[in-house]
Amino acid sequence: MAAALQAVMSTHAVSARLAxxxxxxxxxxxxxxxxxxxxxxxMLFGDIFAVFVLHQNGDATGQAVLSxxxxxxxGNSTAVQATFQRIAGLLEDHGTKVDTHVHxxxxxxxxxLLALIQPCVALPQKRKKLLAGLFVAGGxxxxxxxxxxxxxxxxxxxxxVIGWASVLADSAGALLMLVxxxxxxxxxxxxxxAESGESELPDDRTWERRALLSGxxxxxxxxxxYGAWYAGVDLYRHEARESQILKGMLDAATGxxxxxxxxxxxxxxxxxxAVKIAAHSHLIEFGLLAMLLSFVQPYVFLSKRWKRRWIVxxxxxxxxxxxxxxxxxxxxxxxxxxxxxxxLLVIIALTAMLVGVLRYGGSLDAGVVG
Amino acid sequence: xxxxxxxxxxxxxxxxxxxxxxxxxxxxxxxxxxLDRMGGSLAQAFSQAAGxxxxxxxxxxxxYASTKFDYVRQVDLHxxxxxxxxxxxxxxxxxxxxxxSERGKLWIAAVLTVGSFVFPLGVIxxxxxxxxxxxSVLAILGSAVVTAGLAAVAWGFxxxxx
Numbered sequence: 001m002a003a004a005l006q007a008v009m010s011t012h013a014v015s016a017r018l019a020x021x022x023x024x025x026x027x028x029x030x031x032x033x034x035x036x037x038x039x040x041x042x043m044l045f046g047d048i049f050a051v052f053v054l055h056q057n058g059d060a061t062g063q064a065v066l067s068x069x070x071x072x073x074x075g076n077s078t079a080v081q082a083t084f085q086r087i088a089g090l091l092e093d094h095g096t097k098v099d100t101h102v103h104x105x106x107x108x109x110x111x112x113l114l115a116l117i118q119p120c121v122a123l124p125q126k127r128k129k130l131l132a133g134l135f136v137a138g139g140x141x142x143x144x145x146x147x148x149x150x151x152x153x154x155x156x157x158x159x160x161v162i163g164w165a166s167v168l169a170d171s172a173g174a175l176l177m178l179v180x181x182x183x184x185x186x187x188x189x190x191x192x193x194a195e196s197g198e199s200e201l202p203d204d205r206t207w208e209r210r211a212l213l214s215g216x217x218x219x220x221x222x223x224x225x226y227g228a229w230y231a232g233v234d235l236y237r238h239e240a241r242e243s244q245i246l247k248g249m250l251d252a253a254t255g256x257x258x259x260x261x262x263x264x265x266x267x268x269x270x271x272x273x274a275v276k277i278a279a280h281s282h283l284i285e286f287g288l289l290a291m292l293l294s295f296v297q298p299y300v301f302l303s304k305r306w307k308r309r310w311i312v313x314x315x316x317x318x319x320x321x322x323x324x325x326x327x328x329x330x331x332x333x334x335x336x337x338x339x340x341x342x343x344l345l346v347i348i349a350l351t352a353m354l355v356g357v358l359r360y361g362g363s364l365d366a367g368v369v370g
Numbered sequence: 371x372x373x374x375x376x377x378x379x380x381x382x383x384x385x386x387x388x389x390x391x392x393x394x395x396x397x398x399x400x401x402x403x404x405l406d407r408m409g410g411s412l413a414q415a416f417s418q419a420a421g422x423x424x425x426x427x428x429x430x431x432x433x434y435a436s437t438k439f440d441y442v443r444q445v446d447l448h449x450x451x452x453x454x455x456x457x458x459x460x461x462x463x464x465x466x467x468x469x470x471s472e473r474g475k476l477w478i479a480a481v482l483t484v485g486s487f488v489f490p491l492g493v494i495x496x497x498x499x500x501x502x503x504x505x506s507v508l509a510i511l512g513s514a515v516v517t518a519g520l521a522a523v524a525w526g527f528x529x530x531x532x
Contacts, residue, residue: 068413068416069416071416071420072416072417072419072420073420074420075420075421075422076420077416077417077420077421080413080416080417080420081413081417083416084409084412084413084416087409088405088409091409102449106452106453106456109456110386110456113382113456113459113460113463116459116460116463117379117459117462117463120371120379161402161403161406162398162402166397166402169397170394170397170398173390173393173394173397174394176390177387177390177391177394180383180386180387180390181387183383184380184383184384184387187379187380187383188380191371191376191380203466205467209467210527213464213467213527214524214527214528217520217523217524217527218524220457220520221517221520221521221524224513224516224517224520225517227513228513228514228517231509231513232510239435239438239439239442242435242438243431243432243434243435246412246415246431246434247428247431250415250416250419250424250427250428250431251424253416253419253420254419254422254424254427281449284453288453288456288457288460291460291464292460294464295463295464
């Protein structure tokens with residue numbers, strides 16, 4: 001009886017301490033909400049891009065390279081220049097969409113990281129809230145600016161090569177940096193003995209925390225090892241091969257060679273590079289995400305069973321996506337489809353956790369928990 | 371706060387700021403120009419081929435390859451510094467869960483911080499002189515050190531669960 005009473009009292013004490021770290025409209029709450037939302041939106045954008053843009057863009061680029069080689073064979077340098085204008089547009093379309101996905105997701109990661117270190121940032125609460133708001137706003141505006149670069153171009157721009165969308169993206173990037181510098185200043189003050197006025201998260205050794213921490217670390221380690229393998233075995237070989245194929249294409253354009261075969265090799269090389277780099281980066285990104293989410297688990301107001309289900313879903317998706325992205329070279333679109341499902345699993349798990357955090361915030365404000 | 375956590379957090383935030391400063395500088399002053407140069411070289415190669423000037427066309431492909439060599443590594447510097455900085459900060463928050471002595475943890479934190487700075491630095495130094503051995507050695511050493519540090523952290527997390 002006494003032990004049960006002690007357990008209940010201890011649970012209440014932990015809940016009260018936890019509630020302290022998640023005060024209404026606090027910097028940490030804003031950064032956790034904003035961070036998970038940015039990561040989920042960035043991943044959803046990436047999945048939509050992979051399904052509806054990536055392969056179509058690759059096909060169009062391949063066709064354009066073929067047209068350029070055929071124009072060269074016909075001795076028509078005006079058509080060559082016009083085709084390369086089209087290729088530049090296609091590459092910009094592809095590049096800005098990849099960058100939108102990467103920058104939105106990474107801004108979300110940084111927001112979650114800042115939420116973690118708030119107890120070590122010795123700044124007034126009001127300033128912390130302002131910094132958190134600015135960071136989330138910058139994290140949203142930066143990818144929006146990048147996305148618009150392809151569509152806005154140089155319209156009404158007073159600069160020679162930088163358009164208004166780039167100005168928006170660069171300004172948002174500068175804003176993120178200023179916030180980081182201010183947070184670093186707060187950290188420096190804390191290290192010199194100033195108080196942060198915020199308590200650290202209670203020590204948590206639950207299954208949820210350990211599964212996400214160890215799963216995340218293993219994913220990152222795998223990503224590192226694969227990246228080292230890629231850099232050692234493939235990177236220089238790919239670079240040399242690209243030049244070789246392009247020269248072969250020029251040979252074919254000026255002689256009687258088969259241009260289509262050279263273009264097919266070029267496309268195959270581009271696809272091989274893309275899937276290998278994507279596998280490396282997604283393993284690390286998902287590992288980092290799992291580790292970050294391990295700290296958010298105390299704020300996920302769901303039953304233990306559902307919390308664990310979403311963690312398993314997240315880790316499964318984190319393995320499925322990079323593995324099947326790699327298998328795309330052998331299994332083609334089937335593997336691509338399975339990889340997209342893997343990405344979707346991560347997004348669903350992430351959204352479920354965001355719902356859990358929102359429920360926790362709402363329950364706390366309504367006085368149901370805490 | 372323990373010295374190992376402090377080192378990881380300060381190192382991570384410094385690296386994130388450095389990576390972002392480099393990214394901003396690159397986006398403002400180099401990226402558009404580099405992309406224009408790459409596209410220009412490739413278009414020129416095909417135009418020269420159209421004029422049946424094969425040797426200059428080959429030279430233009432070489433110029434394209436050289437610019438792309440730099441471009442890939444410049445983007446890698448930005449993304450790896452920021453990626454590794456995030457890893458350092460996360461580990462800084464989770465480091466109490468690593469079951470080693472504080473002295474051991476401080477060593478691991480130092481190895482991770484130094485490796486995270488040196489590995490991308492080695493990558494970018496390759497652009498100063500293509501194929502420079504010292505730059506590749508620096509990049510390989512840096513990445514090996516970070517990987518070893520992370521393996522030690524994974525082991526430490528595993529020990530804490532036992």
